[in-house]
Amino acid sequence: xxxxxxxxxxxxxxxxxxxxxxxxxxxxxxxxxxxxxxxxxxxxxxxxxxxxxxxxxxxxxxxxxxxxxxxxxxxxxxxxxxxxxxxxxxxxxxxxxxxxxxxxxxxxxxxxxxxxxxxxxxxxxxxxxxxxxxxxxxxxxxxxxxxxxxxxxxxxxxxxx
Numbered sequence: 001x002x003x004x005x006x007x008x009x010x011x012x013x014x015x016x017x018x019x020x021x022x023x024x025x026x027x028x029x030x031x032x033x034x035x036x037x038x039x040x041x042x043x044x045x046x047x048x049x050x051x052x053x054x055x056x057x058x059x060x061x062x063x064x065x066x067x068x069x070x071x072x073x074x075x076x077x078x079x080x081x082x083x084x085x086x087x088x089x090x091x092x093x094x095x096x097x098x099x100x101x102x103x104x105x106x107x108x109x110x111x112x113x114x115x116x117x118x119x120x121x122x123x124x125x126x127x128x129x130x131x132x133x134x135x136x137x138x139x140x141x142x143x144x145x146x147x148x149x150x151x152x153x154x155x156x157x158x159x160x161x
Contacts (some may be wrong), residue, residue: 006109010057020142021028038116043073044077044078045074045078045114045117048070048073048114049075049114049117049118049121051070052064052066052070052087052118053118053121053122056118057122060122061156062095062159062160063117063157063159064115064118064157064158065156065157065158066114066115066118066155066156066157066158067155067157068085068088068089068151068153068154068155069085070114071088071111071114071151071154071155072084072085072088072111074111074114075088075107075110075111075113075114078110078113079106079107079110083107083110083111084151085154086151087107087149088107088111088146088154089147089148089151089154090104091103091104091105091107091108092108092111092143092146093147095108096143096146111156112141112156115139115156115158116137118158119137119158119160120134120135120136120137121134123137123160124136125138137160138160138161139158139159139160139161140158140159140161141156141157142156142157143155143156144156144157
């Protein structure tokens with residue numbers, strides 16, 4: 001999980017709140033936005049997976065789309081360090097060009113791990129509920145908008161093969 005403590009979170013909320021007030025934003029709006037952001041940061045891998053799977057099950061399709069935010073949060077925990085949208089976009093771009101370094105590959109692998117975890121729960125068979133064990137599912141991924149001017153536009157589409 002991304003390392004952020006509640007005191008740090010409260011400091012962040014205060015900072016956003018103060019910044020929002022200085023910019024003429026209502027205090028309540030600034031606090032709501034900052035609390036939402038803190039909750040996103042505190043989301044662990046299982047919560048990220050559950051959120052995506054839940055959205056998929058509400059409207060099943062032949063593909064799963066995973067946002068840059070979810071990929072970065074999940075991969076940050078996988079890597080043991082914070083992963084920015086810019087770093088993920090750069091790693092995917094070099095990977096897609098066939099010029100990835102070992103560091104780039106580890107970033108893409110960490111993000112792709114989320115694709116596998118989600119696809120198993122969406123399309124796979126549950127083998128053991130207590131152990132949260134699922135059958136493997138063959139997938140392909142299509143990375144999009146990694147070359148956008150805004151790195152956070154990046155997303156991945158997962159298809160079942």
